[in-house]
Amino acid sequence: MEIIKILLIEPNESTREVITKSLQRSFDAQVRAFKTSSDGTECLKSGESFSLVIVRNFSEVISHEQVVDHIADKILNCLYDQSLKIPLIVIGPFEHVYRQYALVSERLRIEEINRLVLKALGLKKEDFKHLKLPDYVPFPVSYFFLMHSAPCDIYIKLVKKAGDAFVKKINVNDQFTKDDLIKYEEFGVSDFYVLKENYHKFLDDLMAQNLNNLNQAKSFDEKIQATADSYQISADLIKALGITPMTVTIVNQTLTVMKSQIQKTDKLGQLLRKLLSDEGSYSYRHSHLICALSYILLPKMEWGKGDQQNSLFEKICMVSYFHDLFLEDEKLQKISDLPALKKANLDLKETELIINHAHLCAGLVQSYPKLPQGVDLLIKQHHGVSNGVGFPEALTSAISPLAIFFMVIEDFAKNILGMSDDTLTLNQMMTIAILPLKEKYQLTSYRKVVTEIENLVGSKK
Numbered sequence: 001m002e003i004i005k006i007l008l009i010e011p012n013e014s015t016r017e018v019i020t021k022s023l024q025r026s027f028d029a030q031v032r033a034f035k036t037s038s039d040g041t042e043c044l045k046s047g048e049s050f051s052l053v054i055v056r057n058f059s060e061v062i063s064h065e066q067v068v069d070h071i072a073d074k075i076l077n078c079l080y081d082q083s084l085k086i087p088l089i090v091i092g093p094f095e096h097v098y099r100q101y102a103l104v105s106e107r108l109r110i111e112e113i114n115r116l117v118l119k120a121l122g123l124k125k126e127d128f129k130h131l132k133l134p135d136y137v138p139f140p141v142s143y144f145f146l147m148h149s150a151p152c153d154i155y156i157k158l159v160k161k162a163g164d165a166f167v168k169k170i171n172v173n174d175q176f177t178k179d180d181l182i183k184y185e186e187f188g189v190s191d192f193y194v195l196k197e198n199y200h201k202f203l204d205d206l207m208a209q210n211l212n213n214l215n216q217a218k219s220f221d222e223k224i225q226a227t228a229d230s231y232q233i234s235a236d237l238i239k240a241l242g243i244t245p246m247t248v249t250i251v252n253q254t255l256t257v258m259k260s261q262i263q264k265t266d267k268l269g270q271l272l273r274k275l276l277s278d279e280g281s282y283s284y285r286h287s288h289l290i291c292a293l294s295y296i297l298l299p300k301m302e303w304g305k306g307d308q309q310n311s312l313f314e315k316i317c318m319v320s321y322f323h324d325l326f327l328e329d330e331k332l333q334k335i336s337d338l339p340a341l342k343k344a345n346l347d348l349k350e351t352e353l354i355i356n357h358a359h360l361c362a363g364l365v366q367s368y369p370k371l372p373q374g375v376d377l378l379i380k381q382h383h384g385v386s387n388g389v390g391f392p393e394a395l396t397s398a399i400s401p402l403a404i405f406f407m408v409i410e411d412f413a414k415n416i417l418g419m420s421d422d423t424l425t426l427n428q429m430m431t432i433a434i435l436p437l438k439e440k441y442q443l444t445s446y447r448k449v450v451t452e453i454e455n456l457v458g459s460k461k
C-alpha cells in the first residue's frame with residue numbers, strides 16, 4: 001500500500017495533536033498539520049501531493065477581536081480552483097454548494113473520522129492490521145504499579161552511541177512490588193519496554209492484574225491507593241490509545257471500584273483525610289471527592305428516587321472522571337472561572353487548552369460505549385457555558401441542572417482540597433470551604449445546591 005499522506009487543518013492545538021496521533025496510529029499516515037486555512041491553501045498550491053485532506057468546518061470564536069476562519073469553505077474552493085481531486089473530510093456541520101464533494105463528520109469523533117478516512121480512500125479496516133509497533137514497545141514504569149508479576153520479559157533501554165541497547169531486567173513471572181518499581185524511577189528509568197509480540201499480552205494482563213489489585217486491597221488506605229493508581233493509569237491509557245476495548249475496560253474497572261467504595265462507606269471524614277494527604281494525583285483526588293459529595297447530596301435535590309438516583313450518580317461519576325482529562329497540570333485543573341483564569345497568567349498554549357478542554361473532553365467521550373445519556377453535554381457545560389468553550393462572563397441557568405449541581409460541588413471540592421491546615425476538623429473545613437460559594441452563586445438554581453451543602457455541614461455539627 002502506498003504511504004497515506006494527510007493534510008490536516010484544525011485551529012485548536014490540542015485537538016490537532018489528538019487527531020494527528022490517531023491518524024498516525026490508525027493508518028500509519030504522514031500528517032501535515034496546520035492551524036489556519038491560509039497555511040493549508042498555501043501548502044496545496046505549492047504542489048505538495050496528498051491522499052486526503054481533513055479540515056475543521058470553521059474556527060471557533062474565542063475572543064471578540066478574532067475573525068472566524070471558514071476553513072472548510074476556503075479549502076474546498078481551493079481544491080476546486082486547483083482542480084485537485086483529493087478527497088476532503090470536514091469535521092463539524094457544513095453547508096456549501098459543493099458539499100457533495102466532501103465527507104462530513106457532524107461531530108468531532110475520532111471513530112467517525114477514522115471511518116470516513118477508510119471510506120474516502122476506499123480502504124478497509126483489515127488493510128491496516130499489519131501496522132507494526134517498534135520491536136520494543138515502551139510503557140511508563142508507573143503502569144506497572146498495578147501489577148505484581150511480569151506477564152512477559154521486561155527490558156530497559158540503554159542509550160549508546162552505537163545505537164540503543166535493550167537489557168532484560170525482569171523475567172516473565174517474576175514478582176515485584178511498587179517499591180521495587182519506584183526504585184527504578186529514582187534511578188532515572190522512566191519507561192520499561194516489552195517485545196512487540198507481547199504488546200497485547202501485556203495490556204490484557206495489565207487489565208486483569210488491575211482488577212485483582214482493586215479487589216484484593218483490604219484496608220481503606222490500600223483501597224484508596226489502588227484506586228488512585230488505577231485512575232491515573234486508565235486516564236493515561238485512554239489519552240494515549242483513545243477509546244479501545246482495553247481502555248474502556250480499565251476505565252470501567254476504575255469507575256466501578258470508586259463507585260462501590262463511595263456507596264459502601266459512610267465515613268466521609270476518613271475519605272477526606274486520605275484525599276487531603278496528597279496521595280495520588282490531584283485529578284484523582286478531586287474526581288473522587290466530587291463523586292463522594294454528589295452521592296450524599298444528590299438525594300437532597302429531589303430529582304427522583306431509586307433507579308433515577310442511581311443513574312444520576314452514574315452520570316456524575318462519568319463526568320467527574322472525564323471532565324478535565326486533557327488538563328494534565330494541576331494548576332489548570334484548579335481554574336474554574338474567568339477571574340481565576342486571568343489571575344493564573346497562562347501562556348498561549350495553556351490558555352488555549354483550558355479554554356477548549358470541556359469541549360475536547362466531551363468530544364472524546366462521545367464515542368465511549370454505553371455512555372449514559374447526556375454525559376457529553378454535562379462535560380461540555382461543566383464550567384457554565386453551553387458550547388464547552390471558555391468560561392461565562394456571568395453565571396446562567398440556561399444549562400442543565402445537573403451541570404449546575406456539578407459546578408457547585410466541584411468548586412466546593414476544590415476549596416476543600418486547597419486547605420493545608422490539618423488541625424481543622426472536617427466540619428470546620430467544610431464551613432470554610434462553603435463561604436466563597438455563598439457569595440459566588442446567587443442564582444436560585446445554583447443557590448439550591450449551596451443550601452444543601454450548608455445543610456450537610458450543619459447536620460454534622
Ligand SMILES: [Fe+2]
Pocket residue numbers: 286323324333410
Ligand atoms: Fe475539574
Ligand SMILES: [Fe+2]
Pocket residue numbers: 323324357358382383
Ligand atoms: Fe474543567
